[in-house]
Amino acid sequence: DTEVTQTPKHLVMGMTNKKSLKCEQHMGHRAMYWYKQKAKKPPELMFVYSYEKLSINESVPSRFSPECPNSSLLNLHLHALQPEDSALYLCASSRWTGGSGANVLTFGAGSRLTVL
């Protein structure tokens, strides 16, 4: 299995809702990532998990709450979002274990979020 699977593909939520995005990989990768991509812009890094521990938070607002319950799963919990948070949310994983070698990311297809 060489895929990163993201669910749901599309999500519409109100500003008072609580929802979650889910990401799963079975490649034995130990690093997992969340990116956010607005229309016609490049992806922007949000969070990095390494060995199930949060290693990077790119100053993301607390209404986005990541969780890595095990080495195969990554969740992004959403609460009290704003319409400007509407975007494509991309999950990625890599084998990287912190060394100095190359680090290749495998991306999922993304979850398209619309906040009303």
Next chain:
Amino acid sequence: DAKTTQPPSMDCAEGRAANLPCNHSTISGNEYVYWYRQIHSQGPQYIIHGLKNNETNEMASLIITEDRKSSTLILPHATLRDTAVYYCIAVSGGSNYKLTFGKGTLLTVNP
């Protein structure tokens, strides 16, 4: 990590080679050059990477100049399905968990 500069857009005829340039004049010795592409509404896809030597795989070839200040991604026989935004990223081996995407090049392959 070194800043990269790419042309915003390029066109290529189907069946011809597509040569996508990338400038990374401030690259340091331990920084890899990665290429990813993103087809419309899909997640980015890894293409190839290199450090010093030229590299080739089933998708493309990567030519890095001897001074490492620029590189070229070559798609040998472009097809319509190669229409995508191509991102060139330079990042060091020690911090390459922070893959930062620039604006990229929109390659349009025309029939």
